[in-house]
Amino acid sequence: xxxxxxxxxxxxxxxDGMTLGIGGWGSRRKPMALVREILRSPLKDxxxxxxxxxxxxxxxxxxxxKKLIYGFVSLDSIALEPHFRKARQAASFQAAELDEGMLQxxxxxxxxxxxxxxxxxxxxxxxxxxxxxLRTVRSPYDDGEELLAMPALELDAAIIHMxxxxxxxxxxxxxxxxxxxxxFCLAAKxxxxxxxxxxxxxxxxxxxxxxxxxxxRTLVDGVVETPNGAHFTECPPDYDRxxxxxxxxxxxxKDPEAWEAFKTRYLDVPEEEYQAAIKERAxxxxxx
Amino acid sequence: xxxxxxxxxxxxxxAEAFRGDGEILASSFGTVPAVGARLAKATFAxxxxxxxxxxxxxxxxxxxSGKPDTGxxxxxxxxxxxxFDLVWNGKRHVVMVASQIDRYGNQNFACIGPHEKxxxxxxxxxxxxxxxxxxxxxxxxxxxxxxxxxxxxxxVSGVGNDRASELGEAARFHDLRxxxxxxxxxxFQTPDRRMRLRSVHPWVSVDEIxxxxxxxxxxxxxxxxxxxxxADELRWIREVIDPKGxxxxxxxx
Numbered sequence: 001x002x003x004x005x006x007x008x009x010x011x012x013x014x015x016d017g018m019t020l021g022i023g024g025w026g027s028r029r030k031p032m033a034l035v036r037e038i039l040r041s042p043l044k045d046x047x048x049x050x051x052x053x054x055x056x057x058x059x060x061x062x063x064x065x066k067k068l069i070y071g072f073v074s075l076d077s078i079a080l081e082p083h084f085r086k087a088r089q090a091a092s093f094q095a096a097e098l099d100e101g102m103l104q105x106x107x108x109x110x111x112x113x114x115x116x117x118x119x120x121x122x123x124x125x126x127x128x129x130x131x132x133x134l135r136t137v138r139s140p141y142d143d144g145e146e147l148l149a150m151p152a153l154e155l156d157a158a159i160i161h162m163x164x165x166x167x168x169x170x171x172x173x174x175x176x177x178x179x180x181x182x183x184f185c186l187a188a189k190x191x192x193x194x195x196x197x198x199x200x201x202x203x204x205x206x207x208x209x210x211x212x213x214x215x216x217r218t219l220v221d222g223v224v225e226t227p228n229g230a231h232f233t234e235c236p237p238d239y240d241r242x243x244x245x246x247x248x249x250x251x252x253x254k255d256p257e258a259w260e261a262f263k264t265r266y267l268d269v270p271e272e273e274y275q276a277a278i279k280e281r282a283x284x285x286x287x288x
Numbered sequence: 289x290x291x292x293x294x295x296x297x298x299x300x301x302x303a304e305a306f307r308g309d310g311e312i313l314a315s316s317f318g319t320v321p322a323v324g325a326r327l328a329k330a331t332f333a334x335x336x337x338x339x340x341x342x343x344x345x346x347x348x349x350x351x352x353s354g355k356p357d358t359g360x361x362x363x364x365x366x367x368x369x370x371x372f373d374l375v376w377n378g379k380r381h382v383v384m385v386a387s388q389i390d391r392y393g394n395q396n397f398a399c400i401g402p403h404e405k406x407x408x409x410x411x412x413x414x415x416x417x418x419x420x421x422x423x424x425x426x427x428x429x430x431x432x433x434x435x436x437x438x439x440x441x442x443x444v445s446g447v448g449n450d451r452a453s454e455l456g457e458a459a460r461f462h463d464l465r466x467x468x469x470x471x472x473x474x475x476f477q478t479p480d481r482r483m484r485l486r487s488v489h490p491w492v493s494v495d496e497i498x499x500x501x502x503x504x505x506x507x508x509x510x511x512x513x514x515x516x517x518x519a520d521e522l523r524w525i526r527e528v529i530d531p532k533g534x535x536x537x538x539x540x541x
Contacts, residue, residue: 025368072412080411091405097398099417101372121376121418124447124455124462130403145458176343177367 003169005222007037007271010192013222014038014157017066019047021107021153021188023160023181024233027053027075027241029173031161031194033229033271038064040268049153051103051179053233054249057083058267065093069153071100075246082253097130098122104180106153111186118147158188161230162215163238164207165195169223171215174208175236185219194226196238228275244285245278292516294470295320295535296525297489298428300517301473302383303328305426305466306336312424313337313345313366313380320468321383321428322352323525323535327517330524343367353532375415378461381424384416386467388441391483391503393464393476394448395420395427396441403443416445421452424463430538432469434502449481470539471497473514478506487514 011034014020024030035055045066050056052073059065061083073084087093098106101121109117118137128134128148137149160181162171171193173181185191193215204213232249234241252259266274292300302324306314314336316325326349329336338349340360347361366374374380387410388396395416401407419425425446429436444451452459466486467474473486484506488494490513498505517525526533 070412072414074411080409085409088399088409089406095403097403097413099413100415101375101418104369104372119376119418120421120458120461123417123421123458124444124451125413125417125420126398126403126444127413127417130443143457147458176365179368 001168001217003217003220003223004167004198005192005224007034007194007224007226010034010159010222010224011037011041011043013190013192014043016043017045018156019049019154021155021158021184022048022050022055023158023179023184024053024055024230025051025177025179026072027077027233027246028177029161029175029179029230029235030055030233031159031229032231032233033226034159034161034192034194034224035059036267036271036274049103049107049155051100052081052084054081054246057081060084060087060093063092067094067096069096069098069103071098071103075250077241077243078246078250082250086253095130097127099125099127102127102148102150103153104183105150107180107183107187109150109152110154111183114152116149116151119150120147122148122150153187155184155188157190157192158184159192159194160184160215161194161226161235163196163235164199164204165193165215165223166201166204167198167223168201169193169217169220170201170204170213171195171220172204172208172213174212174238178214182214182219185215191220192222192224193220194224194229196227196229196235198223198225226271231278242278245281292522293536293539294489294491294541295323295539296517296522297514298468298470298539299323299327299525299535300521301466301468301487301514302426302428303331305383305468306333306381309333309336309381309424311335311337311379313339313374315339315380315382317383318385318428318430319352319535319538320430323530325349325383326352326529327521327524330529331521339366351528352530353534354530375418375422378423380419381426381465382419383426383428384419384446386427386429386436386446388436388438389427389429389467390438390441390448391505392448392450392481393427393446393467393483394441394444394451395446396443398443398445400442413445417447420447420462420464421459422461424465426464426466426468429467429469432471432497433500437469437501437503439503449476453481471500474505482506484508485511487512489514490516
């Protein structure tokens, strides 16, 4: 039952054209170490399902995305992900934009192995025009109400990042919000979880209240320990968002030279070197 | 106290939009709406619920600028999953920004230009379709012009009254309350639920509003002037909610 893997081994399990779900929300507790591993891989033509943050921005920037299924792509403290914005305005991928609530509803349908779940969200808006495959369904009961039938968002694979986990694939969030990471795992055939820190199973209940142990091992096929692996997104209580680094990242969308320098220093290198580089960067800034 | 600023008058108009809502979650986007919602809670609507911007409901909302006198008191946990519960359950009134809005209150903040290849990508659909079909919605437009108050929005993210009427029963929880701009206050209290000029801000004339609006507004008789904050409200805004006056950057004098 030892599910430990390396990030490279996780990405080796992924295939071109797959539908990949990414946990977290905006610039919050994103599995960035795994995303960076995907950026360095030859993977392409992905359909990505996400409450989008820099994961979506970077994958779009790298041309890995054929279709993005999302409600928004935001860096939170920067309302709009600038690399995503550029890719959208160049129409470089298919934009399946949904209402935020529809996204979790589609994941839930897939989680419960249902073809769809009914909702009012989306009715009357241009969500149905942007996504012409969406259908409505009529209530079979006396009310006869016509509702939007949100189709199951079935994922080939999902990646999530947790604060703590054990080698068997149990995961724990210690921050304020699980987001929809449980649904991403339930909706996927292959589930990979990176964690800040692997701990013995008996340690989990000491790290946080019982209800923070929300990812049980039926939801996870592979575990990777990636300390600081959500950087530069926030991962409380372990660390806050690296706002200065995020600003630098956002600014590269407007400056091709800055982007190349950023890419060379932080993204063309293995994760250990990324972590060393951001430490070095923080020291440089502290010196002024 | 000094005369109220334009932003403060706009914030009072936002606060008024929450009057009578009862025990529901008040959500706001933009600085003026944030000040307005907090003002409502601080004065005539203490029963409103508000989050800290993440996953906690606070007994007293955090100020939009400056530091609170005391540490915030949490009254409930509100992660995003529970936000959707509240939204779909209808216990919420949201004030969203509109980059474009039409006479029936169809709102766009998704993108400018065709959605396939937008000239400018904006926020995206976010929660606007679900919010508008499920619960009370108002809008804030900090830059009223013929570019924001338009004949036809490029993309409908928030559902307007004409589209809601076509949906019939399915849209029975759709309820557009107010539109507050830097020029005036608007509602949809007309037989065909078109946008009506409800009040004019003190620094604007009805003619100016008509000129700056890209569609025909319903204007009935003498339009009242938007009310100014009273001394108590000004004290709340300037001493507690927004001591650094951030809201004034959104509506410069």
